[in-house]
Amino acid sequence: MAGVLSSEQTAVASAQHAGHGEIPTRAVIRLLMGLKWTLWKRSYRKNVGKIVGTVIGSLYALGGLVGLTFAFLGTTLWSGGGETFPLILRTLGVAAVLLWLLVPLLAFGVDDTLDARAFALLPRRARELQPGLFAAAALSLPSLFTLAAVAVATVFEAIWLLLLGPGPLWTVLALIALVPANLAGVVLCLLLPRAVFAHQAGRASSRSGRELGGILAMVVFLAVVYAFSVGMQSLGSLDLDQLLPTFLVAVDVLAWTPIGAPFAVPMDLAEGAVLVALGRAAVTAASIWLVWRWWRRSLDAAMTSALTGDASSGTAKVSALVPRWAPSTALGAVIGRSLRYWRRDTRYLAAISIYPVMFVFFGAMGFVLPESRSFMMIMVVAMGGLTGIAISNEIGFDGPAGWVNITAGAPARANLLGRVVAAAVIVLPIVLVLSAAVSVVLGMAAHLPVILLGMLGLVLSGWGASVLAGTLLPYPTSPPGTNPMKDKSASSANAMLSMAITSAAVGVPQIPAIGLAIWGLLGGGPLIELLAGLVAVLIGAVVLVVGLRLGAARLERSYPELFQKVRAFV
Known part of the structure; x- marks a missing residue:
């Protein structure tokens, strides 16, 4: 562009008998x-x-x-x-x-x-x-x-x-x-x-x-x-x-x-x-x-x-990699690094910033249309549960930086569990507080135990499915700092298959808990609702443990091959 402008300026200046730069x-x-x-x-x-x-x-x-x-x-x-x-x-x-x-x-x-x-x-x-x-x-x-x-x-x-x-x-x-x-x-x-x-x-x-x-x-x-x-x-x-x-x-x-x-x-x-x-x-x-x-x-x-260019005063605050409350082990290091990702990476920020808007929308729809309050509360619980799949492509988000985990010899289980803990610290309080607020606004505070426990169970299932899917079907993404709406990775086959599997794995294991919850809400009473919530949490914990074990085994065995799939940003 600069070359075109310079030649045009020269031609105009010559035609007008103008001096240099005019x-x-x-x-x-x-x-x-x-x-x-x-x-x-x-x-x-x-x-x-x-x-x-x-x-x-x-x-x-x-x-x-x-x-x-x-x-x-x-x-x-x-x-x-x-x-x-x-x-x-x-x-x-x-x-x-x-x-x-x-x-x-x-x-x-x-x-x-x-x-x-x-x-x-x-x-x-x-x-x-x-x-x-x-x-x-x-x-x-x-x-x-x-x-x-x-x-x-x-x-x-x-x-x-x-x-x-x-x-x-x-x-x-x-x-x-x-x-x-x-x-x-x-x-x-x-x-x-x-x-x-x-x-x-x-x-x-x-x-x-x-x-x-x-x-x-x-x-x-x-x-x-x-x-x-x-x-x-x-x-x-x-x-x-x-x-x-x-x-x-x-x-x-x-x-x-x-x-x-x-x-x-x-x-x-x-x-x-x-x-x-x-x-x-x-x-x-x-x-x-x-x-x-x-x-x-x-x-x-x-x-x-x-x-x-980018201005930097050189006075940026430097904090310890491992948070004070985390163990001084490889797990703590992964937790600290993942927490930095959640705070600074646009892709993570975009993943969690949408949920408050969705919760407010469902609450407003239920408030405006009283006959749809039960359905809107179900959507709130489902949306909260789907926050667990936000970490379904953690290996892909690492991109070319994943070589650090390979060369450092980070234990696979700590590598995956640390990401889950970081997601729990950032996302879980937001989801639980917003869902409780929506239930109160919609006049369903009496059902808070089954709502919160059921959502927690769904989130645990989502984390378990995500850590496994992330090691089976990783896919490259746009680099950090880019516009999240310009990410073209979602059109890949691995991305669609991974999202379909993890979404199904969130709800399918929870079918017994869902059945108990329906029974409790239709007349079984508060004890049945509480039992449904506890069953949901138990099932979610089992899915998380199994997902971590299988995902860690897969990562330990095939990390170099997985890195080859995501080493470049799209």
Whole structure:
């Protein structure tokens, strides 16, 4: 990239008779737009999946434009009065800006094509690159479809103002402000993700910040999806007549924020609220200026961090490998190392960060739908039990670092048991506390013994199945510190077979305990429930002991061969 830019700069400077390093802003804009176009075209070479995805996405977008057109027709020309048209416009404006803001925050795995760090070695400041980067940002299918949707809305706004407007003066004022206000909304839509991407790039030199940011984005995304699902399920029990005033207040409040201010200005003028329109226009102008400045500072920070690299003060806290409460043996060393993995490795963090969201989701669904509380509690217990399979690919997670265990001669049993103990220290308290909280919220506190003991039994079964499956069917994974959503290892045959076996091994041995639990819950009484929980724990302990013994024998006998399967990251 740097070579292309340097040759282009030289050509432009020669044509303009400029000195060394000088380049007009228009030339930078043309150059970056051409670079964005070239990179966009090359991204489709031999990428059938992206081509198919783009075609499908474009068809959906075209269908959305058609649906939007008919919606506007129904609320303007076909409705006669068109009283709901201003409300619909304000709502769609809020949705558009909010969507553009949330995409870079929640769509982990989405990268900025023209990353600011790629320009770090060039003798250009953010002030010089910013106009070109903004113009290049508009050169994308989402930007073009957004512009098309705003154009359709602008046409129908003009039609509504001319045919159904409240008066000549307000109509003229609204028509004058219509195009500038809507264009300001489009500008804000494009600026927000640019600024967020640049801010994320500026922080990307910190590995811990990058990892935690990816995990947080994933958790927020799942929380938004589940919250939407819970909200849709609760609509049936809500009174729409009571909900509508709250919705109107929410739209009006958001219209005073950068999210909804731009597209609300023309309708405010049409309704005669001049002061309100001026206030929201000021909010829009201030928002664009502030986001532009934020983007510039983030670009400078990103380009600087790309040159300096990962900063390290050299004052990192050094702690003992073996925890104080663990034995000073090979088992303690494995426990300490595994605990560090759980705290620092993105793959482990991603594995445990999802479960709190799932527990809250099941609890919320049971609270919203009382008739489904029993089923949701069963899902909580099953989800808690499945946390045991989080260690089903421990050998694969070691990757090329597994040679240390071979050369150090670490005992196979200690190597596997230490990983189980570390998982128990990190995961088990979270699972038990959350499941107890959900059971109390759903009014099932009387069944806590069978719930907690049954979940503990399932977790023990999962650990036993995992340590065995991890030594029989290990598979390579993405390296530590990478985006967990970009891990392609799950598509391998070993991964699918391992997950299927371990998932089955969690529940199948527990069938006697499950039968006793059903008997107790259907009328057998608290003693039968307690017996079911104890049987579940006993079965889980047996599965764990057997899994450890067989897994240790397999690891002791075939560790070099297993290392060969996972020595490289995918």
